[in-house]
Amino acid sequence: MERIVSRGERIRYKCIRSGTCCGSGPNVALTAFDICRIARFLNTEWRSLVGRYIYAVIADQIPIPVLRGINNRCVFLQTSNSLPTCSIYPARPRRCRLFPFIPISPSIKDKMYVSRICP
Template identity: 55%
Template sequence: MTHLYRKVSFGSKVNFECLMCGQCCSNGPNLGLTAFDILRIANYLGIEWRELRGKYIVAVIADLTAIPVLRDKGGGRCVFLENREGKAYCRIYPARPMRCRLYPFIPYSPSDNHTLYLDECCPGIKTDKTIEPPWNTLEKYNFEARIHYSKIYTLTFKKGFEPLEALEKSVEEIAALFSMESAKGKHLRQGSASQEQLYVPAS
């Protein structure tokens, strides 16, 4: 499928309503994840995050960077996509990745919280419902992406870890910090990356 994208600037509104058609979950390419996405999915499924490897998540190596992606069932269909009564159904919907939460809006840059692109191939944009783009979700996603790739970069290019080792260690470090804060009865919220204040809950 050829995708056409339209720039959406902060303050504008667009027509969109999810039709539960499953098109966005069925056409690939495989969706890139952050460590935060991985931890949320594992928590929702009630399993240790390492159990996701291979069965639900694989890693693609690009430019010495390991990028975790959701597996597909073939033909670009997400491993978590099911069909219930003729409607697309996501097995992990409450814990779906941030990129899924944003769609049909596509992030422009992790450093830009005021620009999105709209995938005009999504049937939902042809509805009459008018919405404000998900700027808060974009801000959360960009924050998590910056933390994730900053850790990957440091581990790979400054500490000499192999790509897959760097990916696993970055997930371990973020998981450890989240567990530590959860034990204190609170979640680390959005803040300076240098302070490693992590935003894990997506809701």
């Protein structure tokens, strides 16, 4: 069960660059904006991302684009100076920008999950 924080509640955390969030998936759902931002960052057309970096999972008969994982690591996760590094950091998806906070649902705007996998 994930912890839930409410609007106005304060929570302190510091990223220690464990890479856990990027290496425990892949489960990063993408918006159309995410896909366009990544394509622009990689200076390519969005269709060229499909299969190589992105695929679709089917949830309740609805296809949802997600980042591809290789050996349970995000396809964009690399190692730089012995630290896990996102190779598309300026264009990373919204879910990555929000992490360790995770939206509960579009209709719940005053609460969010806090991931338990984040050390």
